Amino acid sequence: MTSTDGSTARTATATAPRPERSGRVRRFSRAERLVHRATGWLMLLCVGTAACLYLAPLAQLVGRRHLLVTVHEWSGVLLPLPFLLGLASPAFRTDLRRLNRFAAYDREWLRAVRRRLTEPRARPAGKFNAGQKIYAGWIAGAVLVMMATGLLMWFTGVLPTISRTSAIFVHDVLAWGIAAVLIGHMRRAYRDPEARLGMRTGFVGRDWARTRHRHWTPEDPQDARGPDPGDAGRAR
Amino acid sequence: MGLRKNRPAEGAPVARRTMLTMLGAGAVALATAPWLQEGWEKALGAASQKDPTGLTGVLPNPGGFRYYSVVGSVPRRDETDYALRIDGLVDRPTTYTLEDLRALRQTRIVHDVLCTDGWRVENTPFEGVRLSDLLEAAGVRPEGRALRFTCFDGVYTESLTLAQARRSDMLVALRMQDEPITHEHGGPVRLYAAPMYFYKSAKWLSGISVTDKVVPGYWEEYGYDIDGWLDGEDRDGDGPAA
Numbered sequence: 001m002t003s004t005d006g007s008t009a010r011t012a013t014a015t016a017p018r019p020e021r022s023g024r025v026r027r028f029s030r031a032e033r034l035v036h037r038a039t040g041w042l043m044l045l046c047v048g049t050a051a052c053l054y055l056a057p058l059a060q061l062v063g064r065r066h067l068l069v070t071v072h073e074w075s076g077v078l079l080p081l082p083f084l085l086g087l088a089s090p091a092f093r094t095d096l097r098r099l100n101r102f103a104a105y106d107r108e109w110l111r112a113v114r115r116r117l118t119e120p121r122a123r124p125a126g127k128f129n130a131g132q133k134i135y136a137g138w139i140a141g142a143v144l145v146m147m148a149t150g151l152l153m154w155f156t157g158v159l160p161t162i163s164r165t166s167a168i169f170v171h172d173v174l175a176w177g178i179a180a181v182l183i184g185h186m187r188r189a190y191r192d193p194e195a196r197l198g199m200r201t202g203f204v205g206r207d208w209a210r211t212r213h214r215h216w217t218p219e220d221p222q223d224a225r226g227p228d229p230g231d232a233g234r235a236r
Numbered sequence: 237m238g239l240r241k242n243r244p245a246e247g248a249p250v251a252r253r254t255m256l257t258m259l260g261a262g263a264v265a266l267a268t269a270p271w272l273q274e275g276w277e278k279a280l281g282a283a284s285q286k287d288p289t290g291l292t293g294v295l296p297n298p299g300g301f302r303y304y305s306v307v308g309s310v311p312r313r314d315e316t317d318y319a320l321r322i323d324g325l326v327d328r329p330t331t332y333t334l335e336d337l338r339a340l341r342q343t344r345i346v347h348d349v350l351c352t353d354g355w356r357v358e359n360t361p362f363e364g365v366r367l368s369d370l371l372e373a374a375g376v377r378p379e380g381r382a383l384r385f386t387c388f389d390g391v392y393t394e395s396l397t398l399a400q401a402r403r404s405d406m407l408v409a410l411r412m413q414d415e416p417i418t419h420e421h422g423g424p425v426r427l428y429a430a431p432m433y434f435y436k437s438a439k440w441l442s443g444i445s446v447t448d449k450v451v452p453g454y455w456e457e458y459g460y461d462i463d464g465w466l467d468g469e470d471r472d473g474d475g476p477a478a
Contacts, residue, residue, distance in 0.1 A: 054302075056302060056303045056420075059302070059303040059304065059305070060303050060305070060420060062308070063305040063306065063307050063308045063309060063310070064305075064306065064307060064308050065304055065305060065306045066306055066458065099251050100249045100250070100251040100252050101246060101247045101248070101249060101250070101251075102247040102248045102249075102250035102251075103247045104247070106247070106250070130250075133250060133251045134250065134251065134254055136251050137250065137251030137252060137253070137254030137255040137258075138254050138255070138258060140251075140255045140258075141254065141255035141256065141257065141258025141259050141262070142258055144255075144258070144259060144262075145258060145259060145261075145262030148262065149262070149266070162266055163269075163270070164352070164354070165269070165270075165273070165354045166266055166269030166270060166273070167266065167269075168353060168354035169265075169269045169272065169273045169276075169354060170262060170265045170266050170269055172354070173265070173276075174262070174265075
């Protein structure tokens with residue numbers, strides 16, 4: 001972490017003063033980034049094998065049904081594991097609380113989305129914006145529903161009251177919902193390089209944090225070094 | 237400085253509520269799935285009537301076939317190189333070409349196709365040679381109890397008991413939906429076990445061997461029922477009268 005900080009600082013002095021690049025602040029701990037990365041790979045594996053099992057052209061291209069089924073089942077079942085391991089990290093738990101709770105400005109953010117206001121000023125946010133909060137809750141619930149219906153298909157007859165056909169139907173319909181939502185998630189990330197950088201390196205530009213997440217102040221004193229002295233009077 | 241802002245907001249737990257709502261919606265959807273599905277299939281069936289893109293084919297329960305293969309690629313066979321070998325506990329082991337099979341008495345069966353994965357295709361016509369005719373021609377020896385089917389994908393296998401195989405609704409099928417069976421659907425020749433789940437209807441059929449006991453097929457080794465009866469079939473009968 002410190003090495004990253006040091007190298008960016010070096011680059012900053014070398015390429016000279018683009019002011020918004022002058023400071024990096026810590027956004028995600030190593031544990032959090034590992035959780036995200038592991039979950040992301042498992043999700044891609046799960047979705048990729050699902051596509052090869054389900055979409056006729058891909059199925060004809062790939063075949064190997066038993067192998068794909070096995071990979072799909074296990075990547076799906078293991079999907080919550082990084083999250084559960086992450087609970088050991090205080091930083092991760094703190095961010096989960098942040099994701100969970102809705103502040104007044106989150107409702108303002110949602111209103112801005114409904115009115116199609118895109119400038120950051122109209123969309124106030126804490127460390128996570130309202131969209132990220134809702135996404136987190138939704139995908140957590142969706143994954144659990146997929147896991148439950150998937151296990152019902154895997155272990156047929158565990159709950160005889162629910163037919164396999166019903167489980168398959170819910171699994172299939174929700175799969176399309178998840179595909180759409182995941183595409184949205186990746187599109188957001190694609191359009192925001194600084195957010196991606198935050199997830200990759202753990203650090204984001206101070207200015208990005210101020211404009212996009214103005215109700216968040218990075219607390220890690222070593223990385224954040226507090227607001228600039230001359231910052232107090234600046235109108236934001 | 238900024239400590240107050242830093243503390244996670246003490247507002248409503250919206251993310252948790254979203255998650256619980258999803259779980260609730262999932263449970264409700266599971267409970268009402270039979271009805272939801274019926275409506276969905278109706279709507280989709282209507283839509284697929286005028287769907288030049290074929291997009292409805294990938295939606296859940298599309299009322300169409302899906303492609304399953306257990307291997308990476310399957311060789312293509314046609315009139316020039318297709319052969320069906322009947323051997324094992326028979327008096328007259330025989331090899332049929334596609335032309336030979338076409339020259340035999342053809343039987344047409346219209347039945348619903350159901351996959352264990354939930355898709356179904358209603359009232360699908362299959363046409364081909366009755367398995368019982370082929371067995372009779374080959375002359376099953378008294379110790380023969382079951383059939384083992386092999387496929388030219390090189391991997392897939394299936395099984396039937398002799399009694400099941402002699403039903404009138406068990407076909408070595410050459411045509412499906414009144415067209416020659418395409419490669420994707422297991423052509424040129426596949427098994428069609430009408431009263432059973434579709435995994436029993438082995439695609440790319442290349443061999444039938446009479447055995448003295450049931451040898452479980454490919455999916456059956458992975459836990460599928462060896463007798464893949466559909467609900468409501470007359471399991472002890474001889475199949476529908478001709």
